Amino acid sequence: MVFSGIPFLYYFLPATILLYLAAPRKLKNAVLLLASLVFYAWGEQRLVLLFAATILLGWLLGLLIERFREKVWSRVFLWLSVLTTLGLLGYFKYADFFMESLNSAFGLSLPLLRVALPIGISFYTFQILSYTIDVYRGDVAAQRNLIDFAAYVSMFPQLIAGPIVRYSDIAGQLTARTHRLDKVASGVRRFLVGLGKKVLIANVLGQLCTQFRQTSQPSILFHWLYAVAFMLQIYFDFSGYSDMAIGLGRLFGFDFPENFNYPYISKSITEFWRRWHMTLGSWFRDYVYIPLGGNRRGIGRQLFNILVVWMLTGLWHGAAWNFVLWGIFYALLLTAEKVGLKKALDTHGALGHVYVLLAVLLGFVLFNADSLDQAAQDIAGMFAFGKLPLFSAEAVYYLRSYGVVLLLAVLGATPLPKRVIAALSENRKLTRSWNVLEPLLLTGLLLVVTAYLVDGSFNPFLYFRF
Amino acid sequence: MKWKNILTIALAACVIFGFSAAGFLKAPEAYSMAERRSLAQKPALSSQQLLSGKYMSQFEDFSLDQFPLRDNMRTLKAAASRYVFLQKDNHGIYEHDGYWSKLEYPMNSGKVARSGDKLREVYETYLEGTGCKVYLSVIPDKNYFLAPRGGYPVMDYSQLVENLREKLDFAEYIDIFGDLSLESFYKTDQHWRQETLSGVARTLADAMGAEISRNFTVQELPVPFYGAYCGQAALRMQPDTLYYLTGDLLDECTVTSFNTGLPTASFMYDMEKAYGKDPYEMFLSGSDALLTIENPNAATEKELVVFRDSFGSSLAPLLASGYSKITLVDLRYLQSGLLGNFIDFENQDVLFLYSTLVLNNTVSM
Structure with missing residues (x-):
């Protein structure tokens, strides 16, 4: 089930809200857990038991780690948690990738497992891992209530595509949280904005990307059009999903961490990764980069740590070489920035913007390719002067047809809309009108989104495959 | 601000709960005259259908086809695509010179x-x-x-x-x-x-x-x-x-x-x-x-x-x-x-x- 679907919006969500409102305070987490399991099982019927077992194991190991704190068993249980969660992730997500790579490198014929990737496994694995590590470190107390713990891991707003909510982020809210009017209203606002970003921008740009793949008139313009469209699509898709998750969290009294902060206005890749998928970046920083030594053991070790973290970041996104290369690409850029490029960029702001946009654009072309060959073709096509026509009638047509959506997406990827809305709400003369107009606009947005959903069929979330 | 919050929640709730209730109450239609096709019907619930995931995909088709005011919604989408986003076609359908x-x-x-x-x-x-x-x-x-x-x-x-x-x-x-x-x-x-x-x-x-x-x-x-x-x-x-x-x-x-x-x-x-x-x-x-x-x-x-x-x-x-x-x-x-x-x-x-x-x-x- 996806947030931007009729079954979620008009069946699951109202039913869950009604049950949640009707439930006494003590049972609210149980209602959330039940709803989350239904939500998960809707898309993953067979592996819901694996999901439940993973939660149970994480909970038990958390308790055992705490029980044997300061003793060797605590470390044993921590490793058990790390090995089982990463083992499951490795089995479902990476086993075939490694076997295929071995087969192709050494001419072997190791049989492939061909197992389906459980939805959201990359996200909930990291949540459980961060929990057991935090319990081991003594940063959080182990959760004794299984329902509360299971509600945390499985909570449907953030279950399948993040943000990666750490247990420490919401531990207090699991047992005591408030449901204030302003919080619920801000949740509704955030959810509807995210829904609009996903359905009206990301899905529409996704159609343009599909048209590119089907073209019979390749041209340099169409290659660039595709690259820009995908770069915007993935931002609006993923940040839209995060907005919806954060908004839904507020409806149920939770404060989830922010995941995006206008990444395309960055002036360096270092800054970009502080603004893009922030919860993943901070997870790798706290649980991989710093434990490896971070920047405390000299520049050589720091660069090695960066390479490891970014190879893992690439692999987290997908079990394919283009994702690994994508990670290495960022490791190289970050390394270049660490050894001096960033200073140069800081003094030439405009150059920094161009550099970031171009690097991210090329990175996402690599990211979205089905294979390294296709990535090479897509990138070569962008610079195939003399080999491909500069433009084709088809590319011009799609540029005209998607021009307004592209323009809205470009503007929407900057803080401009937020500033305009802030100016409207802070203007004393307009405040009263805006207080009525904004809810009406949001309702109109919901209706238009619903119309798009009823009429359309193109609605996959890009981050579901991770 | 308080009234803005109340209005935001109330309007969104009206749309979501309103369509939800209308969806439950509406008798399913068999055929769409506008689209000239049969509409998906509510799938039968069985353990086999549930475990195979067929029930879910069929229910999603049903929820789209039987959505209250479906034809009006399709018109709203087509109008938004054509007049707001200035898209040249909607599902490939376009108009030129009438x-x-x-x-x-x-x-x-x-x-x-x-x-x-x-x-x-x-x-x-x-x-x-x-x-x-x-x-x-x-x-x-x-x-x-x-x-x-x-x-x-x-x-x-x-x-x-x-x-x-x-x-x-x-x-x-x-x-x-x-x-x-x-x-x-x-x-x-x-x-x-x-x-x-x-x-x-x-x-x-x-x-x-x-x-x-x-x-x-x-x-x-x-x-x-x-x-x-x-x-x-x-x-x-x-x-x-x-x-x-x-x-x-x-x-x-x-x-x-x-x-x-x-x-x-x-x-x-x-x-x-x-x-x-x-x-x-x-x-x-x-x-x-x-x-x-x-x-x-x-x-x-x-x-x-x-x-x-x-x-x-x-x-x-x-x-x-x-x-x-x-x-x-x-x-x-x-x-x-x-x-x-x-x-x-x-x-x-x-x-x-x-x-x-x-x-x-x-x-x-």
């Missing part, structure tokens, strides 16, 4: 080749060595004329024809592209207008050595014709007027359908269907696997077999005067292996007459 069409682009070489293979198989199975004269003609769809005018992508029609001619090298090709123009098509439907087809009929008849009458009276259907694109586009549009050709000769022809396997009297113009959901189906009663038109006043014993799609329905009456019998075969509804049960191929003229819409899309032919 004509509506669906993008037919790019050429699907595989499907064109499969269509050619199928027709070649018919030739090799039934026609080769029978003395039948075999002809091929391709009907360009409306996009051939409309798309270049509005800057819409256009497939390579000459390549499509060339590919097909290569496959059907046993057939004499009759070019009718020059006999058609944008005005030969309805504004709201993909089909051609019967009253504009005299040039096409003459070109075909001349090439096949048949003499056809031009004496027809143009009749106007006294109801507006809302073509297929009206429902598909979901936007308000001016209806067409449907005209059809009558005459003594056509009145005396006998039309027989073999849809059920047994000969059944049918109509040149089915007036019940003229007032039904798709008035274009009035021509030879719409989809029919096998149908004959017998002309008792023909000056010749010549017979014609036309392998055709729905475009052939409105053209066939114009050719009726040139033959004693015309047999119309629609391979989309009739397995080619059964053809021999109904037709003895011997010295007839055989015309493969297909629209680019079918050649470029069909999977069933």
Whole structure:
């Protein structure tokens, strides 16, 4: 089930809200857990038991780690948690990738497992891992209530595509949280904005990307059009999903961490990764980069740590070489920035913007390719002067047809809309009108989104495959 | 601020809970007149359906098809796409100069080749060595004329024809592209207008050595014709007027359908269907696997077999005067292996007459 679907919006969500409102305070987490399991099982019927077992194991190991704190068993249980969660992730997500790579490198014929990737496994694995590590470190107390713990891991707003909510982020809210009017209203606002970003921008740009793949008139313009469209699509898709998750969290009294902060206005890749998928970046920083030594053991070790973290970041996104290369690409850029490029960029702001946009654009072309060959073709096509026509009638047509959506997406990827809305709400003369107009606009947005959903069929979330 | 928050929550709740309640209360509809298709129904709940995930996917189809005010929602989407986001097409449907069409682009070489293979198989199975004269003609769809005018992508029609001619090298090709123009098509439907087809009929008849009458009276259907694109586009549009050709000769022809396997009297113009959901189906009663038109006043014993799609329905009456019998075969509804049960191929003229819409899309032919 996806947030931007009729079954979620008009069946699951109202039913869950009604049950949640009707439930006494003590049972609210149980209602959330039940709803989350239904939500998960809707898309993953067979592996819901694996999901439940993973939660149970994480909970038990958390308790055992705490029980044997300061003793060797605590470390044993921590490793058990790390090995089982990463083992499951490795089995479902990476086993075939490694076997295929071995087969192709050494001419072997190791049989492939061909197992389906459980939805959201990359996200909930990291949540459980961060929990057991935090319990081991003594940063959080182990959760004794299984329902509360299971509600945390499985909570449907953030279950399948993040943000990666750490247990420490919401531990207090699991047992005591408030449901204030302003919080619920801000949740509704955030959810509807995210829904609009996903359905009206990301899905529409996704159609343009599909048209590119089907073209019979390749041209340099169409290659660039595709690259820009995908770069915007993935931002609006993923940040839209995060907005919806954060908004839904507020409806149920939770404060989830922010995941995006206008990444395309960055002036360096270092800054970009502080603004893009922030919860993943901070997870790798706290649980991989710093434990490896971070920047405390000299520049050589720091660069090695960066390479490891970014190879893992690439692999987290997908079990394919283009994702690994994508990670290495960022490791190289970050390394270049660490050894001096960033200073140069800081003094030439405009150059920094161009550099970031171009690097991210090329990175996402690599990211979205089905294979390294296709990535090479897509990138070569962008610079195939003399080999491909500069433009084709088809590319011009799609540029005209998607021009307004592209323009809205470009503007929407900057803080401009937020500033305009802030100016409207802070203007004393307009405040009263805006207080009525904004809810009406949001309702109109919901209706238009619903119309798009009823009429359309193109609605996959890009981050579901991770 | 407090009232703004209350209003935000209240309005969103009204939409979500309102549509949700309406969805539960609304009786499911079986058919969409606008989209001309059956609508998904609530799936049966069983453990097998649940575990296989079929229930979920079927429920999602059901929730979309049976959504309250579905047609209005489709209109809202089409209007937002066209007037707010200024998109040039919606699901490929576009308008230019008052004509509506669906993008037919790019050429699907595989499907064109499969269509050619199928027709070649018919030739090799039934026609080769029978003395039948075999002809091929391709009907360009409306996009051939409309798309270049509005800057819409256009497939390579000459390549499509060339590919097909290569496959059907046993057939004499009759070019009718020059006999058609944008005005030969309805504004709201993909089909051609019967009253504009005299040039096409003459070109075909001349090439096949048949003499056809031009004496027809143009009749106007006294109801507006809302073509297929009206429902598909979901936007308000001016209806067409449907005209059809009558005459003594056509009145005396006998039309027989073999849809059920047994000969059944049918109509040149089915007036019940003229007032039904798709008035274009009035021509030879719409989809029919096998149908004959017998002309008792023909000056010749010549017979014609036309392998055709729905475009052939409105053209066939114009050719009726040139033959004693015309047999119309629609391979989309009739397995080619059964053809021999109904037709003895011997010295007839055989015309493969297909629209680019079918050649470029069909999977069933």
